[in-house]
Amino acid sequence: MPFKSTLANQAINFDIEQNETVLDAALRQNISLPYGCRNGACGACKAELVEGQVVYPKELPPALNQEEHEQGKALLCQALPTSDITIKARTVDSAGDLKLRKLPCRVTTCEKLNDDVIRLFLELPKTERLQFLAGQYIDIIMRGGKRRSFSMANPPHKDQQIELHIRHYNGGLFSEYAFNELQERALLRIEGPLGQFTLHESDRPILMIAGGTGFAPIKSLIEHCLEIGETRQIDLYWGARSETDLYLNDMANRWAEENTNINYIPVLSELDKLNGWQGKKGFVHEAVMEDYSDLSGHDVYACGPPPMINAIVESLPKHGLDREHLFSDSFEFAAN
Numbered sequence: 338m339p340f341k342s343t344l345a346n347q348a349i350n351f352d353i354e355q356n357e358t359v360l361d362a363a364l365r366q367n368i369s370l371p372y373g374c375r376n377g378a379c380g381a382c383k384a385e386l387v388e389g390q391v392v393y394p395k396e397l398p399p400a401l402n403q404e405e406h407e408q409g410k411a412l413l414c415q416a417l418p419t420s421d422i423t424i425k426a427r428t429v430d431s432a433g434d435l436k437l438r439k440l441p442c443r444v445t446t447c448e449k450l451n452d453d454v455i456r457l458f459l460e461l462p463k464t465e466r467l468q469f470l471a472g473q474y475i476d477i478i479m480r481g482g483k484r485r486s487f488s489m490a491n492p493p494h495k496d497q498q499i500e501l502h503i504r505h506y507n508g509g510l511f512s513e514y515a516f517n518e519l520q521e522r523a524l525l526r527i528e529g530p531l532g533q534f535t536l537h538e539s540d541r542p543i544l545m546i547a548g549g550t551g552f553a554p555i556k557s558l559i560e561h562c563l564e565i566g567e568t569r570q571i572d573l574y575w576g577a578r579s580e581t582d583l584y585l586n587d588m589a590n591r592w593a594e595e596n597t598n599i600n601y602i603p604v605l606s607e608l609d610k611l612n613g614w615q616g617k618k619g620f621v622h623e624a625v626m627e628d629y630s631d632l633s634g635h636d637v638y639a640c641g642p643p644p645m646i647n648a649i650v651e652s653l654p655k656h657g658l659d660r661e662h663l664f665s666d667s668f669e670f671a672a673n
């Protein structure tokens with residue numbers, strides 16, 4: 338039988354399985370409690386244990402001293418309940434509740450997904466994790482202090498490594514470096530989490546629209562929805578020039594095959610290169626307009642280059658979309 342945990346200050350309840358930490362249980366059930374390292378070192382998850390008992394796998398973790406323990410403080414990333422518990426802790430309800438941090442990280446994988454896109458996996462120091470909300474981004478801080486922003490493609494529950502999708506732009510300061518010089522094991526400096534492009538609570542069906550590497554935060558959002566058992570209908574449109582630009586097409590197809598509430602519609606725009614393509618053709622916002630005459634009941638999440646976002650902002654409200662239910666992230670290209 339799982340133990341019950343109650344957040345005293347918010348009347349929120351969640352279950353904790355045997356040998357599951359309070360923090361892991363909360364995050365698994367989409368209750369976002371604050372954390373920093375998830376290994377007992379930083380103290381960011383410290384909370385007040387109002388009722389019940391917890392134990393720690395070995396001795397007290399470094400960020401909790403004996404006195405605090407006796408006063409009823411608990412480190413939720415390490416604490417294992419031995420009874421039902423009541424805790425007093427704040428929750429992370431919006432991007433503004435998260436602490437902005439500058440961290441070093443190491444490139445563990447640099448993988449070419451097609452001629453124009455590489456995927457990087459970044460590992461933080463062992464004592465650190467970056468807490469973020471699905472859809473947010475980080476800045477990479479380059480030598481001389483210049484910054485380039487990239488959305489995280491991993492969902493928040495997979496925070497062991499940060500996943501970025503980098504598109505090649507001629508003259509792009511970071512993209513040229515990433516394509517031509519960056520080696521695995523390289524050290525980078527990042528700041529994050531940043532951005533307000535996050536999932537909003539609602540009971541409306543969701544329309545997700547990605548353009549090119551705007552797929553990255555959409556992937557994070559969808560994988561987050563799968564993790565929390567989101568039951569709303571999710572229709573994903575991914576616009577690209579040609580088939581090879583749909584660089585994780587198999588993954589998107591798999592989401593749709595394995596989840597009855599997910600539909601995936603790829604849309605290609607370079608009409609002279611579409612040999613034998615049976616799917617939708619044209620610009621992605623046009624495909625959406627063709628398929629939906631009334632968007633008044635939807636939430637729309639869109640991420641892509643400025644022309645795509647501008648076209649969506651301009652056109653979808655004509656099909657009934659309430660602007661308050663349009664959440665978008667437009668990525669600008671910045672050359673050297």
Ligand code: FES
Nearest residue numbers: 373374375380414
């Ligand atoms: S001590 Fe760092 S998250 Fe728990």
